[in-house]
Amino acid sequence: MPYDAVLVLSFGGPEGPDEVRPFLENVTRGRGVPPERLDAVEEHYQHFGGVSPINELNRRLVADLSRALRESGRDLPVYFGNRNWHPLAEDTVEGMARDGVRRALVFATSAYGGYSACRQYHEDIARAREAAIARTGSAPDLVKLRHFYDHPLFVASVADGVRAARETLDAGHDARLVFTAHSIPESADRTAGPPGEGGHRYSRQMSEAAALVAVAVDAPDHDLVWQSRSGPPQIPWLEPDIVDHLDDLHDRGVGAVVVSPVGFVSDHLEVVWDLDNEAAEHAGKLGMGFARAASAGSDPRFVEMVVELIAEQVDGAPVRALGAAPRAGVGCNGELCHAGCCEPTKRPPR
Ligand SMILES: CC1=C(CCC(=O)O)c2cc3nc(cc4[nH]c(cc5[nH]c(cc1n2)c(C)c5CCC(=O)O)c(CCC(=O)O)c4C)C(CCC(=O)O)=C3C
Numbered sequence: 001m002p003y004d005a006v007l008v009l010s011f012g013g014p015e016g017p018d019e020v021r022p023f024l025e026n027v028t029r030g031r032g033v034p035p036e037r038l039d040a041v042e043e044h045y046q047h048f049g050g051v052s053p054i055n056e057l058n059r060r061l062v063a064d065l066s067r068a069l070r071e072s073g074r075d076l077p078v079y080f081g082n083r084n085w086h087p088l089a090e091d092t093v094e095g096m097a098r099d100g101v102r103r104a105l106v107f108a109t110s111a112y113g114g115y116s117a118c119r120q121y122h123e124d125i126a127r128a129r130e131a132a133i134a135r136t137g138s139a140p141d142l143v144k145l146r147h148f149y150d151h152p153l154f155v156a157s158v159a160d161g162v163r164a165a166r167e168t169l170d171a172g173h174d175a176r177l178v179f180t181a182h183s184i185p186e187s188a189d190r191t192a193g194p195p196g197e198g199g200h201r202y203s204r205q206m207s208e209a210a211a212l213v214a215v216a217v218d219a220p221d222h223d224l225v226w227q228s229r230s231g232p233p234q235i236p237w238l239e240p241d242i243v244d245h246l247d248d249l250h251d252r253g254v255g256a257v258v259v260s261p262v263g264f265v266s267d268h269l270e271v272v273w274d275l276d277n278e279a280a281e282h283a284g285k286l287g288m289g290f291a292r293a294a295s296a297g298s299d300p301r302f303v304e305m306v307v308e309l310i311a312e313q314v315d316g317a318p319v320r321a322l323g324a325a326p327r328a329g330v331g332c333n334g335e336l337c338h339a340g341c342c343e344p345t346k347r348p349p350r
C-alpha cells in the first residue's frame, strides 16, 4: 500500500506560563522524578515566559518538510504530534484517521536508539493509534523511520554548527570541542539496543556521531559529556555533566570550548537553558571562552535528510550512513525495532 502522509512526532513543550506544570507532570508521570527537580525545571521554563521553543521549531520543520517533499515530487501532507504536549499525538492521529489517511511515515525527532530516544516513540505511536481507533473506529498504519545519527547530512549539519561557533572565539580552531547529549540512567543505557548486542546503544551511537563530526571539522580531539540529568539523586545517570566537565577542562589548562549538542536535533529549552545559560555562565566564571554550536535542525540539509530517509523507506533508495551499525529504529504501529529492544528499566516508586 502506498504512503499518503507524514507525521512529525516530537517531545512537545509548553507555550505559556500555565502550561508548564501540567507539561512537566505529563513528562514525569510514574518516573520517580523528585518534586524539587520539577520546581527547578519549572523555573527554567518560566524564565522564558513558560514558552519552550520546541513546538515553534517543529512547526517550522513541518512547513519546510512539506515544501521539500513537494519539490521532490512527493506531495504528502505533513502532520505534527507530540508525546507530552499539544498537539498531542493522540489528537493528531485521530485527525489523520478522519482525513482518510491509511498509511503514514513517522519522523521522530531523535537521531538515536535507547528507551527515551526510540522505544518510547514506538510506544507513543501505539498509544496514539489506540486512541484514534477508540474515537473513530480506525487508525492509519504508522511506520517509524530509522535512526539517523550517522547520516552524512546530519553529520554535515552538526559540523557546520561547530565551524560557525569556532569563528566566534578568539581561540578558533584551538578551542576544545565538547559534545553533549541528554543524560539517561546508566541502567537505561545498559539495556539500550537489541538483546545480544551488549547494550549501551544510546551512548555508543552518540560516541560514533561525535567522532564523525570531529573528523569532519578536523578536531585533534574531543569529548562527549552529558546534560539535563533528571531523576532521583540515588540513581546513577551517565556522567560527567557538562558543568563539571568545564571545571575539569579548566584544571587541565583548556582556555576555550565549543559545545555542540549533538544529542538533540533542535535548539529547544534544555539547550538554551542548560547550555546557553548554565554552562555558558560557568565557563564565564572560569574565564573560559565559550561558544555553543547550533544543533542539526538549524541547517537546511536536515530537511533534505528527512526527504532522503523517506525515499529509503518508500522507494528502497540506498541507505546513506557513515557508521558501521545496522539500520535500526524502523517499526510499524509501535512494533519494536527488535524483540526486547531497549527494555525500560524499573522506575523507583514515588
Ligand atoms: C534521551 C532523552 C532525550 C533526547 C531524545 C528526544 O529528543 O526525544 C530527551 C529530550 C528532551 N527532554 C526534554 C524535556 C524534559 N526531559 C525530562 C526528563 C527526562 N528526559 C529523559 C531523556 C531524554 N530527553 C529522561 C530519561 C528523563 C527522566 C524522566 C523519564 O524517565 O522520562 C523532563 C522532566 C524534568 C527534568 O528535567 O527532570 C523534561 C522537562 C525535551 C523538551 C525541551 C523543551 O521543552 O524544549 C526534549 C527534546
Ligand SMILES: [Fe+2]
Pocket: 182
Ligand atoms: Fe528529556
